[in-house]
Amino acid sequence: MKFHKSRRLLTASIAAMVIAAPLAGCSGTASASGGSGGSGNSITLWTHNAGNPAELAADQKIVSAFNSSQSKYKVTVQAFPQASYNQSVVAAAASGKLPCVLDMDAPNVPNWAWAKYLAPLDLGTSLKGQLPSTIGKWNGKVYAVGYYDVALAMFARKSVLTAAGIRIPTIDTPWTQDEFNQSLAALKKTGKWAAPLDLGTSGTGEWWTYAYSPLLQSFGGDLINRTDYQSADGALNGANAVNWATWMRGLVTQGLIAQKSGADANADLTNNKTAIEYSGSWAAAPLSKTLGKDLAVIPPVNFGSGPKIGGGSWEWGMTNTCENKAAATAYLKFSLQPQYQASVAVAAGTIPATSSPAALKLDPSYGPGGSNEIFAQISRKYAELRPPTPAYPFISTTFTTAAQNILAGADPKSTLDQAVRGIDANIKTNNGYK
Amino acid sequence: MATTTAPARRQPAQALRPAPKPRHIVGTVAKIVLALVFVLPIVFMFVSSLKPDAQIFSDLGSINAFLPTGHISFANYAGVFDRVPIVTFLMNSVGISAATVILGLLVNSLAAFALSRMRLRGKKIILTAIIATLIVPFETLALPLVWWVNQLPWLQVNGFSLALTHGWLDTYRVQIIPFIANAFSVYLFHQYFDSIPKELDEAARMDGAGWFQIYRKIIMPLSGPAIATVAILTFLPAWNSYLWPIMVVQSENLRPVMVGVEYFYQLNVAWGQIMAYTTLITLPILVLFIAFQRSFVNSIASTGVKG
């Protein structure tokens, strides 16, 4: 009786070996073909689009078109989920396994260029007419270019704003700080909402810097001094920055925003749990589906230094380790044709980086009179790049922590001072990121 | 349990019992209340997987969160299949986890057996060194390990020819082999083996049994609880592994299930589909546990007694 068990275990172990053996065996072929930069005239391309079938298909269509347009080069696509894309890239870089072509989030471009992940691009005239915020530059060289951009905006029900006697702002006359504060107070007074404004404070990662540093900039502060990118002193902890921080905390204490908003801002606006949602152009499609004509798209508020939004979304570049840079360059040039750029933008529901007739024909909604024109206008008029410095990833996480602490009630001035000290020390440790 | 009245057990026993004892009622009520506490969040997950996103959040503050009310459909499940190659991911995870568990049970119990029962110079030092590896959180090792596994060679078998390849990235083996040996498993086995009287193997030795036989026929059959514990402890992280595959696996057809969760975090997060996907990837483990708890937890008592 007692031997029964051990025999079962033994059988199971053998079974495991049998399972494991083919696994290990067939993996060999995978690693051989899955290589990194590609060999000879076939190159690999990485994108962040796994789990986004529409945009991935659009990218794949460009690749197939390129592969059949000529017979010299062949491009293969490898898709990764966006949420962990940076980790995949960094791990690959650490082991020298980067592909030839890859896309990346715009603010990372200078960091990766500085680290020599990326090679400068020579795309000639292909960049003519490209939306400026979609070009990733560092040290005077172009390292990446995007097919589209996104824009921050606020969303509300027209009926709700009108009922509370609030003016619906336009792109040319956005809300001022006072008007915004009064509007929020008016909404709060109705008693219909626990917190009328949803700033998206449950967001994580890059969202905090992407969403709230433009507010800081509109107050007159910034993440870093942009003259030489060597210190954040004065920009991130000056009087304007402290005003911004105090105002942000005030939103919490006055019950105008939730310290941590609901997980799905679109759902909360649709369910009338919030009155105004601070989000981006990507929310327009789902919201207009649920709210229809009642949906108001509100341009960013002017807090004194003009309305601001962050610029730059996913952009394409070429790696330094790419063994066939001619192939990579040829592909990138090919992909920048307006109809291809526009097809990706349409699939992603984003603002096309080119406003050429070919692009507008594909998606007229971003053209004159289109339902999404306002996002293109916001982007063109108010977009400010997040600081194009290799220090950005550090600055961004430091800013996020500081902003979270401030919302939770930490003293604005000393919190910002501490953030500045951290950023300045980090820049020094990295020899100025030069 | 009355063992003397074996033939007509059930009927008379129940007939004799006047009424359920109060303690039993209290116990049953406690069990049910606790079951609710444990099951409700999971019910929430399942029920939400049937609802459209907006409704998930409008139901959040009420009992409706646990009830399949409103617009119920399998749309989220259809969405999951459009977005993620879930069958491939499931197969990968099953293979990787099974291989890790079974090889892990073998390798770690053998080591623990030798360290617990056999004479070996320096075995205290070996055990201490093994246990010391426990304190290294994997997150901190991940990056150096990526670089390192990329340097490792591998003997590749192609039919009858052998070839030495270089680098383990983007394979199944890189998801299995680093996790086979586990200090914790060795420690648990060692701890357990120590509690089994040495007289048992001495008797076997006198009967001429070899060490492998003692391991196979005496020690392992008595170690049900340790095997069960180690099996779960190895299986769960293997099934849930997430950071590591993100770093070392580039091909989609080699990815495990947890990486799939990331597929849903797009600019507009697909919450309902996340619920559907996580329901789908939790089900197999649940089935496995039900089978497992019958064969391990329940049979341990008998093995222990008869052993």
Added chain:
Amino acid sequence: MVLIHPSRAETAPSVKKPSPPRKVNRGRRKESLTALGMVAPAVLLLALFIFVPAALAFVLAFTNAQLISPNPIGFVGLTNFIQLFQDPVFYRSLLNTLYFAAVVVPVQGGAALGLAILVNTKTRGTSFFRTVYFLPVVTSMVVVSMLWLFMYQQNGLINELIHRLTLGLVTGPDWLNNPATSMPAIILMSVWQGVGFHMVIWLSGLQTIAPDLHEAASLDGVSAWQRFRFVTWPGLRNTRALVLVTITIQALSLFTQVSVMTQGGPLYSTSTVVYDAVQTGYQQQQTSYASAISLVFFALVLIVAAIQRFLTREKA
């Protein structure tokens, strides 16, 4: 029954059987070789996949290495450690980690034992309850954290429940956004998630206690508490150590819940050592500094482990 008298005092095997010395030596050598062969796979694999990268991480802690950087790596001596010991966030994380472990270890261990005793019966439905209590364990921590994030919202399920049960007298706090309640909230959720696993460990321990012992005790008219105190508890000696160590290790490496639910906030009230290391190492790209944090963490766990070992030895 095997486990009633665990022979701790190791009986020296050589005393037992007087046989010719040469034969003993040869037997010993063969035994040592066999033992070595049995230990080798595990040791080799651990060396390859833990010692080597750990050694790399150890070296990194004394350099200025960054996650992403074109600059050559140079040794900087103890700079990272000096910076570390002046870093208030690190101390806060350390305290939080110890606080979490100090609460979770006894609470989860005790609750798990309670559950195990509750379901250690042969009545119908037992298997069902065991499975239900085990459910959270098999659900991924990432998923579980997400679910609880929803439930802990100001207007979420938990507060709704509190409101209903107290007939509207008590309004629950904003659990995860209040520095006073954020850690207790994470503790509660972690215990809920992990307790089923330790219930199974206890259960397997309980089942090795011969039922006739209990029967004998109940025939003698011994109370339930006495039965637990004098039959069950001593019989669980080995299981106890097992549960203690598994929970401690899990508790000290608290990371996922924090990363999903609070990101260390509000005001660092839930920041832990591993979270701090991951945050600085990956998000802030300070690889060498993160390695220093990990190194200090190793030392900390070693100390805790040594203390536990000492304590469990004493009681034996």
